[in-house]
Amino acid sequence: MPAVPGPEGAPAPSGIPAQAGPSFTAQGAEPPAAGAELRTRAEAEAYVASVCFKHGPPRYLGVELEWLLRPARADARHPADLASPARPADLADLLGALGPHAPAPLVPGSPGAPLPHGSVVTVEPGGQVELASRPTAGLGALLAAVEADTAALHARLAAGGLTPEPRAADPVRPARRLLQLPRYRAMERAFDRFGPHGRSGMCSTSAVQVALDAGERADLPARWAALHDLGPVLVAAFANSPLLHGRRTGWKSSRLAAWLALDPARTAPPASVDGDPAQAWAERVVGTPLLCVRGEGEWSTPEGVTFADWVGGRLPGRRPTVADLEYHVSTLFPPVRPRGFLEVRYVDGQQGADWALPVAVLAALTARPVVVDRVREICAPARHRWTSAARHGLEDRVLAAAAVELFALACAELPALDPPPELLARLVEVTEHRVAAGRCPADDPLPGEPPAGGPLETLEMIPSPTEGARP
Secondary structure (H helix, E strand, O other): OOOOOOOOOOOOOOOOOOOOOOOOOOOOOOOOOOOOOOOHHHHHHHHHHHOOOOOOOOOEEEEEEEEOOOEOOOOOOOOOOHHOOOOOOOOOHHHHHHHHOOOOOOOOOOOOOOOOOOEEEEEEOOOEEEEEOOOOOOHHHHHHHHHHOOOOOOOOHHHHEEEEEEOOEEOOOOOOOOOOOOHHHHHHHHHHHHOOOHHHHHHOEEEEEEEEEOOHHHHHHHHHHHHHHHHHHHHOOOOEEEEEEOOEOOOOEHHHHHHHHHHHHOOOOOOOOOOOHHHHHHHHHHHHHHHOOOOOHHHHHOOOHHHHHHHHOOOOOOOEEEEHHHHHHOOOOOOOEEEEEEEEEEEEOHHHHHHHHHHHHHHOOOOOOOHHHHHHHHHHHHHOOOOHHHHHHHHOHHHHHHHHHHHHHHHHHHHHHOOOOOHHHHHHEEEEEEEEOOOHHHHOOOOOOOOOOOOOOOOOOOOOOOHHOOO
C-alpha cells in the first residue's frame, strides 16, 4: 500500500512520475509546505484538487504486482494445512530471500536495491510480496522490464523455498498480520470495527494494479469515467479468488468482496463519475473518516472523525498539516485512485504471466479518446455492477455481453501499442476461449481445490457490500 506522492514529485513506487501540477490557488500561489497547517475545509479540498491529477499527453504506464506466498511443496495448498498454525511464509525467511532488495523499513541497513530493471520490492501486511515497476513510456518496454524483474524476484523466492500462490486470495490459511508497523496496527484496529474482512483484505489478498497517465485536461473526465465503467467488466473477466481461508466463498472475486465490505467509505466506488473529477475526489477525501492519526508510539484511531472534522477542531491538540492530508489520502482504497496519475486497483492477481493481460487491456482501451468514448458506450448497461461482478463473474449476462465487445475491441487496438506477439496471441486466446464462453479464472479449479458446490461451500461467508457499493 504505497504512499501517495507529494505535489512536487515525491517518489512513487509505481506508475507515473509526478509532473508540474496546477497552482494551489487561483492567484497562482505556490503550494504550501508539508508542515503548513490547514485552517478550513475549503483549504484542504483546494489542496487535494490541485495535486490529484497531473495533466499532459498520456505516455507512461506502470504496474504493481502482488503475490501471496506459500512453501514450495506439492501439498502446501491442501485444506489440511489449516491444522498447522504456521504461515505460508515466515517474515524472516521472506526478508532473507529478498536479500539486498528487502525494504529498508523492515530490515535496518538494507539498501532496498531495485531489481535489475528498476522495479522496487515491498512487503504487504500479511507477507505478500509486491513488485512496483518504474514508470515506462510504451507498453512493450514496460512488459519486458517487469517480466525480467519478476523472473529475478521469483528466482530469489524459489531459492528461499517460497513460491507464488496462483490465486488472488489465500485459499487455505486464516488472515494474520506479519508486519508490526504503526500504520498496519492502526489499520487493523480501524477495520476490525466493521468485521473480519479488513484483516482478510490486508493480509490474504493480492492484486494487479495498473498505473496510467491522467492525460490531457480536456480528456480527463471521460478517461476517469471510463476506468470506472470498465471496472465491473474487468473484475468479472479476471476474477481469480473463489476460495478464502479454507472455504469456497461463493464469490468469484473474494478479494474484491472483502475490500468492498471492509470499510465502504474508504473502498467503495463513487456513486457518480459525472462532473469535475478533481473536485469530487477532493470532497470525498476530506469527508472520509480518519483511519489514524500519526504520533509517537501507537497511532490513535479516532472513530467517526472525518478529515474535515479534524480541520474544524474536533480532535484535541494540534490542527492537521498538508503532510497529514497527504497521508490521509494514502488510507483511501477506492477501485480507481488518483495519485497524479490514475491507479487502477480492482483487478485480482493473476496466474503466472497472465498479469500482463489486464495491463494490456487497460492500455489498449484508454490509448485514444475515440476508443475511450466507445468503451463508455459498451459499458453503459454494466455500470455499477461491482457486487455482481465480484460474486458472479461472467455468469452475469450483462457483464458477459459487455466483456465480449470490450475484449474484441482490445484485441483490435492492442497491435498499435507494439505488444510482444505472444501477449497479443494470449489475449486473442483468452477472448475466444474464456471470455466468449462466459468464464473467468475462478471457474477453473486448481489442483487441491474443491470443486464448485463442494463441501466447503459457504455462500454467505462474505456479506454483500453496503448500499453505497451495490450495483
